[in-house]
Amino acid sequence: MNSVAENYLDSTKKQFVYYKSLGDKTFAQLSDEEIHWQQNEDSNSVSIIVKHIVGNMLSRWTNFLTEDGEKEWRHRDTEFEATYKTKAEMIAAWEQGWKCLFDAINPLQATDVSRIIYIRNQGHTVLEAITRQLCHYPYHIGQLVYVAKLIRSDEWKSLSIPRGKSATYNTDKFSKEKSKKHFTDDL
Template identity: 50%
Template sequence: MVLGNEYLKVVEERFQAVKDLGDKTIDQLAEDDHQWSFNEASNSIGVIVKHLSGNMKSRWSDFLTTDGEKPDRNRDQEFENDISSKEDLITTWESGWITLFNTLNGLTVEDLLKHIVIRGEDHTVLEAIERQMAHYAYHIGQIVYIGKQLKGENWRELSIPKGKSEEYLREKLNSASPTNVKNEI
């Protein structure tokens, strides 16, 4: 096993797992839920999606050759709550992820220790990937939290429901062989 290949495989799975949490939250939203925010200082799900998508397009386009903060990115505009429909929300969401996964799928082991620039700061590709993973997980956690608040008792759990940990573990251990047990996020 080449460690770099394993890392690229695992990090792609982790990005997908984080995206899945967002997908499952967005799926539960009513048409206008994405526009709700707690107050003027808070971001709506729509704003967070716009920000994530803008960040992904900027960071992952021409990833190895240009600064990750592209000159045509308008970060401040990402924080305007102007996504008009759930369909537009999903289109915006998916466009960022497509950019990320296309770039990630094109990376090789040799790329991991190359140096790239984000906002003028030098990073190894490995550091840049980890930086983005932390950033995206942070914001998708916000999306999930807002979704849970909006849906209340109608929320469909995305992981192990409260009070069901032992039952979940028993089921996993009874149905899985040691080689195919996957970690939960």
């Protein structure tokens, strides 16, 4: 039987994969021009949101267990300046950020979750630090999905249960035998 810590790490990895996939599916629906669309001067485009997520990932997950998560080389304010020229460039950075994250969490063992790491000199257990990011990234991924939905309007392809399809979805789920699964196992 797996320990709580092992279950946590397994579930966390699946959650991160799921949220990455929401970003991937969103980008697939947008053009090079659309990733730069902003509602107004103070709002963020999809490309700016991605740049911030990537900056955070590279800072937090590089040498995760041995260095403060807020690196001296990170310049957070510049993450809110549009610099990606193309969708391909944005996606390459997105992939780099996720690779850094998975390279840091995949080797973690159950015994690591109670270790102390630091973010801006504030001690966190590994479990707390992971949870912090597992809340932070979906917050911003939800933003980029919402911006993309505004851009694509009626052409948007739902990333979850489409409107009016909940009953069909639930009928399918309840027609199967009860089992212990992660919600992402069937996606």
